[in-house]
Amino acid sequence: MFGSLSEHWPVVWSMLGGVAEGMLRHYDAKCAARFIIMIVEHPVKACIKTLLLAIVACGATLPARADAKDDDARDRWELLRSTMFGGRTVHDAGDQLHLVIPERALDAALVPVTVELNLPTRVTAISLVVDNNPSPLAGTFRFGPAFTQKFLKVRVRVNDYTLIHAVAETEDGVLYTTSRYIKVSGGCSAPGLGNPAEVLARIGRMQFRRTRAVEGVKVPAELMISHPNYNGMQMDRAKSNFTPARYLQNVTVTTGGVSIFDLEGDISMSEDPVIGFGYTPADDGAIDILARDSMGSVFSRHFEALPQS
Amino acid sequence: MAGAPTAVRLAEVAPGIHIRQGVTEDATAANSDAIANIGFIVGRDAVAVVDPGGSFDDGQSLLLAIRQVTELPIRYVVQSHVHPDHVFGAAAFQAEGPVFVGHANLPQAFEARGSYYQQGLEKILGVGRAGRLVTPSLLVRDQIEIDLGERRLTLTAHPTAHTNCDLSVVDRWTNVLLAGDLLFVDRAPSIDGDLRGWLSQLTALDALKVRAAVPGHGPALVKWQDAVGNLQRYLTVLLNETRAAIDRGMPIEEAATTVGLSERGNWALFDDYNGRNVIEAYRRLEWE
Ligand SMILES: [Zn+2]
Numbered sequence: 105m106f107g108s109l110s111e112h113w114p115v116v117w118s119m120l121g122g123v124a125e126g127m128l129r130h131y132d133a134k135c136a137a138r139f140i141i142m143i144v145e146h147p148v149k150a151c152i153k154t155l156l157l158a159i160v161a162c163g164a165t166l167p168a169r170a171d172a173k174d175d176d177a178r179d180r181w182e183l184l185r186s187t188m189f190g191g192r193t194v195h196d197a198g199d200q201l202h203l204v205i206p207e208r209a210l211d212a213a214l215v216p217v218t219v220e221l222n223l224p225t226r227v228t229a230i231s232l233v234v235d236n237n238p239s240p241l242a243g244t245f246r247f248g249p250a251f252t253q254k255f256l257k258v259r260v261r262v263n264d265y266t267l268i269h270a271v272a273e274t275e276d277g278v279l280y281t282t283s284r285y286i287k288v289s290g291g292c293s294a295p296g297l298g299n300p301a302e303v304l305a306r307i308g309r310m311q312f313r314r315t316r317a318v319e320g321v322k323v324p325a326e327l328m329i330s331h332p333n334y335n336g337m338q339m340d341r342a343k344s345n346f347t348p349a350r351y352l353q354n355v356t357v358t359t360g361g362v363s364i365f366d367l368e369g370d371i372s373m374s375e376d377p378v379i380g381f382g383y384t385p386a387d388d389g390a391i392d393i394l395a396r397d398s399m400g401s402v403f404s405r406h407f408e409a410l411p412q413s
Numbered sequence: 414m415a416g417a418p419t420a421v422r423l424a425e426v427a428p429g430i431h432i433r434q435g436v437t438e439d440a441t442a443a444n445s446d447a448i449a450n451i452g453f454i455v456g457r458d459a460v461a462v463v464d465p466g467g468s469f470d471d472g473q474s475l476l477l478a479i480r481q482v483t484e485l486p487i488r489y490v491v492q493s494h495v496h497p498d499h500v501f502g503a504a505a506f507q508a509e510g511p512v513f514v515g516h517a518n519l520p521q522a523f524e525a526r527g528s529y530y531q532q533g534l535e536k537i538l539g540v541g542r543a544g545r546l547v548t549p550s551l552l553v554r555d556q557i558e559i560d561l562g563e564r565r566l567t568l569t570a571h572p573t574a575h576t577n578c579d580l581s582v583v584d585r586w587t588n589v590l591l592a593g594d595l596l597f598v599d600r601a602p603s604i605d606g607d608l609r610g611w612l613s614q615l616t617a618l619d620a621l622k623v624r625a626a627v628p629g630h631g632p633a634l635v636k637w638q639d640a641v642g643n644l645q646r647y648l649t650v651l652l653n654e655t656r657a658a659i660d661r662g663m664p665i666e667e668a669a670t671t672v673g674l675s676e677r678g679n680w681a682l683f684d685d686y687n688g689r690n691v692i693e694a695y696r697r698l699e700w701e
Contacts, residue, residue, distance in 0.1 A: 204666075206666065206669075210669055210688035210689045210691075210692055211688075211689045211692045211693065214665075214692050214696060216664065216665050216666040216669075218666075257664070259665075289685070294526060294529055295525045295526055295529055296525070297495065297522055297525055297526065297576060297577050297578075297605065297606070298577075299518065299521065299577065300521075309700075311700065314662075315662050315664070316661075316662040316663070316664070328699065328700070330700070376696065376700075378665075378699075380664070
């Protein structure tokens with residue numbers, strides 16, 4: 105499992121073990137367990153960034169509890185920002201990027217988030233960050249030429265009172281961000297009750313459909329993928345370990361062979377992810393979806409063209 | 414913080430059926446999560462607890478109340494479903510050595526939700542007062558009968574409805590239904606299973622022709638016909654309006670704030686539960 109780390113594994117392992125142990129001592133068991141799972145499950149190439157995020161997330165969870173003070177929220181975002189974007193400046197997007205989220209989450213396991221894009225320069229990527237979640241980066245969308253630069257809709261899990269950030273990168277390499285605060289009644293999102301066998305039976309099912317007309321959008325659409333997006337935090341008491349995380353890691357959507365977007369996802373996406381977006385059909389307008397989850401399962405679907413406005 | 418648990422006041426809603434009505438609130442440190450209707454049934458030889466309560470304190474209060482009524486052994490502790498307000502008192506009965514009974518899906522539901530509920534409850538009540546889950550050893554897949562001595566109870570495991578592990582109890586002697594959270598009265602229902610499934614289980618329960626029922630929340634005893642009618646109406650409004658919203662292409666966030674509002678005046682805590690119910694209904698119905 106640590107094949108590619110084999111040369112350095114004694115050093116790496118003791119370092120990571122030390123971090124997990126520190127978390128156990130200073131923070132909470134769930135956090136440490138989540139971290140350990142991350143170590144053993146993530147493919148190495150995605151590993152480093154995720155590990156850094158996990159360290160930041162776990163480390164800052166404690167002070168960020170309950171009614172997060174403004175200072176804590178700012179410090180936390182500063183940590184996340186520097187982990188994700190290094191020394192790059194992230195500009196305040198003003199009204200060029202807009203986040204629409206409820207003030208209070210009705211269901212912490214499914215919080216609908218809409219990003220409205222209004223930037224003069226083409227946006228090449230949007231990252232969604234749920235600051236106080238154990239794994240804050242919900243996903244990064246990289247847009248292709250067929251994506252209509254109007255809106256993006258996703259559903260996320262929210263584990264605590266938190267800021268949600270959207271960060272847009274434009275084609276000239278500039279980063280813009282906007283954020284909104286969300287309250288969560290009754291704490292974090294409840295793990296699904298679904299029977300694992302039933303969940304597995306429908307895993308990878310997809311639907312693709314037109315949604316309500318939006319001005320300036322040729323086809324407003326919604327992609328639905330049935331997937332538990334297990335976050336790896338459910339305790340399996342019988343086996344006294346955790347249900348392993350299993351989530352959609354990559355989703356590629358194209359029309360007539362032209363890219364609409366490419367999503368790199370994580371556990372902060374809701375169960376059965378639903379993604380809303382607009383696109384301009386290319387060629388015959390047909391849609392191809394290719395999705396891969398963290399256990400290496402691949403799901404693909406072809407959809408005939410949807411009617412245009 | 415509350416003091417030591419004291420015996421709570423129970424109502425004998427039918428001969429030998431004692432019910433403690435829960436308060437119409439969400440769990441707080443002050444109410445010890447005593448928010449569900451819980452109680453016990455006394456037979457000739459033994460007692461069955463039907464829902465052990467929402468916390469260790471709540472369970473202990475119930476145990477004290479039982480001992481004010483009878484010295485008979487507590488042979489069964491029936492757990493109606495996974496929700497913490499009904500089952501976190503279980504550990505208070507362990508010293509009595511009962512058989513813990515639950516739906517065949519309950520152990521798996523405890524596995525999925527147990528640590529999440531435990532942490533949530535401990536945050537509200539404190540670590541010592543939250544209690545803990547006791548995994549049932551007698552599992553009901555379809556239907557079983559238990560006997561308390563000239564008093565037989567029929568326990569039915571339902572397909573997914575309020576949750577995926579709802580167990581109802583009918584006392585054969587009085588023909589009273591202990592519905593658990595398959596029946597909500599006055600307090601806004603919460604959907605954690607399947608809306609259509611719940612409606613069909615209400616139809617199935619209706620066929621039993623019981624006259625009276627103990628709901629999971631609401632008065633200690635209600636006339637079945639009136640109570641089930643209100644719940645069916647709410648769930649049907651939710652089903653029809655959510656379906657219509659999906660058909661019209663209304664996004665989930667908009668549906669959550671517009672569906673079901675005609676029911677607002679009929680239920681306590683409506684604003685705390687309806688939006689969430691719509692989301693739960695929407696995310697299943699959108700796959701139809
Ligand atoms: Zn319930």
